[in-house]
Amino acid sequence: MFTRKVTGAIAKLKDPSGGVMISFAILLPLLITLVAFGVNSLKMFIAKAKMSDVASEIGLMVSANSSLSENEQGPPAALQKMLTNYVREFFPESTKAPVLSITYSKVEIDAKDNASYMSYTPNIEVELPFPFYDRLLSNGNKNFTVSASPLTVKKKVSRPIDLVFVMDFSGSQAGHGLRLLKETFKDLTDFVLKGNAESKVAMVPFSSGVAVKYKETNQRGGDKAGCSVLFVPKPEWSIDYTFWGDKFVNKKHKTMAARTYYMDYWRHNFYASNLERSSPKMPLSVVYRDWCRTNDTFGPNLGRVQYSCFDTRVKALDLDGQVVFKDDMFTLRALQTIEKEYEKAVKVRDTQSSNNTIEHDAAIDYEATLEKMFSDEAIITFPMQWTGKDDTNHRPYEKMCQNTGWWGERGDLVSAKMYSWLIELTNNAKELAEFQNMHVHGYTATVSGLVRSVPVMMKGKNPRKVFVIMADGGDTKGPKTVSDRYLKQYKLCDRIKSGILERPETNAERVDIYYVSTTNDRKRVNDWINNCTGEGNAAIAVNRTEVVDLIKGYLSDEIGSFSH
Structure with missing residues (x-):
């Protein structure tokens, strides 16, 4: 063609x-x-x-x-x-x-x-x-x-990561600091979960102690607040902190009868006052019927008041095998605890007041704590009764975990809503969004928050573990001594990293610890660089963009990409 x-x-x-x-x-x-x-x-x-x-x-x-x-x-x-x-x-x-x-x-x-x-x-x-x-x-x-x-x-x-934010929720963060924490947390949580939906995020809010929310409610249906720390006490400081966390103690009371009477008196006071007057009001006769036991004989010399009150929702086996109410002060187990530990409990309460925490330098067995921090074994959690912030009659450890909230600020027992609480590792966006409603208060114990976050991280199964500590400055007197000892003498951060990597149940291949100062505290940042994070992993970032960009830079190798 x-x-x-x-x-x-x-x-x-x-x-x-x-x-x-x-x-x-x-x-x-x-x-x-x-x-x-x-x-x-x-x-x-x-x-x-x-x-x-x-x-x-x-x-x-x-x-x-x-x-x-x-x-x-x-x-x-x-x-x-x-x-x-x-x-x-x-x-x-x-x-x-x-x-x-x-x-x-x-x-x-x-x-x-x-x-x-x-x-x-x-x-x-x-x-x-x-x-x-x-x-x-x-x-x-x-x-x-x-x-x-x-x-x-x-x-x-x-690959997915486990990211634990260890956040300063002390009173100095009120206002701009809290807004910065909330904005940063939202931006970075979205960033991490969009990068890999299997990643998980936790939030550990610390003051002096970490605020935790009990699974059960308080006696009238609102939040039940707790304060949590992780340490192994030396023998002279070893008491049942959970038992004593809502009990009245006083060094003036020398006899067993006087001790139990005033413990019973202030317990009755809580039920007859706060339970009764929570809205809607509960008649006192109903309080006595549903929450108390009537004693035929009573008085200071007999060691109890007319109505001994306690939480009637939880039963347990006593030392003699009898089914009892776990919260009753007059079970065999409780009476033996009072007999053996009362004087130490007074010392713990009084020393807490001057050190701003039960977790002070004289009380901690550091080596034992470092060995046991990788599980829940050494966690101490005690109730924070819904009363006044400084009500030592019901809150013997009143300097601790004030970021849980208290009566008069967040409603009565019915509407009680905690200021803040620990969020375990999760990828549930709704649960993480609750962070936006949290509030701050209390003293500062940064390393206490970090140690308490370790068993939180241990529950994660993703190959990379990241701790991000965010604080606005140095620790309060008392906690500062503990922080310095952990970081400088005991090389806490190295122990955390090696301990997580050595335990096969974590599935860990890499562990990183970062410190972000939300104020211009160069000395504090240098302390963390020298004693924990190393160069490049601690910095000052005082506004939202700086903080977000800084931490995204730390996490930048988590972003997926395409290449030829």
Whole structure:
């Protein structure tokens, strides 16, 4: 066909006398052949370049729509159809359906970046017609095939992390500091969970002690507040802190009868006052009927008041095997505890008042604590009765965990809502959003918060563990001595990292600790650099953008990415 066209063209070049323009007639077939060959070659070159772009886009589309799985054999039918149509849109002149397949690699692990990755290689063939056809030009082929050049798209996805925020909830954070904490927490929680939905976040709010919420309610249905620390007391400070955490003690009371009488008196006072006057009011007769026991004999010399009150919702076995109310002060177990521990309990209460915490330097067995901080074994949690903030008759450890809240500030027992509370590792966005309603108060014990966060982290199963400590300055007197001892003498942060990595149940491959000062406290930051985090992992960040950008930088290798 092409030869006939050339012959016809030559015929038209004859001059009127029948002569032929010899030179042009000889060159023209060659010229036309070269032009046709060039057009065909250009078409093939353009198609090849276009195919390279298409293959790259296909690879990215597959990686974006595929999970990392070793069992992937190819894109699912719906995706296959979408990809095939996508190729057709770029090559509408194709003479038949494109041939398309994707080769999936095995999942690989990049431990350094805490990432998993898989490679996708598109295999594409499209058949297209030549613009000029002749058997001499195309070897008898009307069409040509263009294929994707070797190309691999790597999808790199962050493996999930366990992230524990250890946050300063002392009174000095009120106002701007609290707003900064809330904004930062929201931004970073969204960032982490969007990076990998299997990541989990926890929040440990500390003052002097960590505020915790009991699973059960208080006696009238509102929140039941607790204060939690983690330490192993030395023998002379070893008491049942849970028992004594809501009991009245006084060094003036020397006899067993006097001790139990006044303990019973103030317990009765709580029920007959706070329970009764919570809204809606409960008649005192109902309080006595449902929450108290009537004593036939009573008085200071007999060791009890007329109505001994206690939480009647929880029963337990006593030392003699009898079923009793666990909160009753006059069970055999409780009386033995009072007999053995009362004087030590007075010393603990009084020393707490001057040290702002029960977890002071004289009381802590540091080595035992460092060994036992990787489980719940050494956690001490005691109730914070819903009374006045400084009501030592009902709150013997009144300097601790004031960020739990108290009567008069957050409602009565019915509407009692804690200021703040520990949130265990979770990826439940609704649960994490409750942080936005929290409030601050109390003293500061940063390292106490860090130690208490270790068993929280131990519950996580993701390969990278990240602690982010956020505080606005130094610790209160008492806790500061403890912090310095832990960090400088006992190398707490190294012990945390090595302990988590050594325990196979954590599935840990990497542990990082970061410290962020939300005020311009350079000395404090340097202390953390030198005694815990190392260079680059502690810094000052005093506004939202600085804090968020700083911590995102710490976590930047958690972001998934694509690369050729």
